[in-house]
Amino acid sequence: xxAVPDSGAGxxxxxxxxxxxxxxxxxxxxxxxxxxxxxxxxMALFPVNAVTDGAAESxxxxxxxxxxxxxxxxxxxxxxxxxxxxxxxxxLVFVITDATITVGEYSQVVRYGDLLVKAxxxxxxxxxxxxxx
Numbered sequence: 249x250x251a252v253p254d255s256g257a258g259x260x261x262x263x264x265x266x267x268x269x270x271x272x273x274x275x276x277x278x279x280x281x282x283x284x285x286x287x288x289x290x291m292a293l294f295p296v297n298a299v300t301d302g303a304a305e306s307x308x309x310x311x312x313x314x315x316x317x318x319x320x321x322x323x324x325x326x327x328x329x330x331x332x333x334x335x336x337x338x339x340l341v342f343v344i345t346d347a348t349i350t351v352g353e354y355s356q357v358v359r360y361g362d363l364l365v366k367a368x369x370x371x372x373x374x375x376x377x378x379x380x381x
């Protein structure tokens with residue numbers, strides 16, 4: 249009989265685990281403000297999943313670059329975020345973000361979630377979930 253794979257049930261992240269995820273998002277946000285979608289793509293595990301109300305798509309690198317650049321727009325970007333990481337295990341974390349994003353003169357309050365996957369010892373963006381796309 250084969251063993252059941254480790255589910256991660258009962259995993260409790262250390263302060264360092266949480267800090268590592270929050271620092272990852274600080275870098276991600278800085279790249280978003282700088283509109284450096286190439287560098288953002290370097291922090292992703294492709295294909296990435298984009299999920300919204302009643303729909304899900306897989307994005308390759310090209311689609312990610314195009315759509316993220318369009319979302320960031322032409323104006324100055326400012327982000328204020330509160331993030332709540334929920335670890336599935338040591339290598340998977342789902343992060344809920346409550347944020348106000350301002351692009352130029354337009355501000356929007358949003359809630360979204362991101363799944364990060366640890367691969368090769370570093371966190372990579374894999375899935376984004378947001379209602380209303």
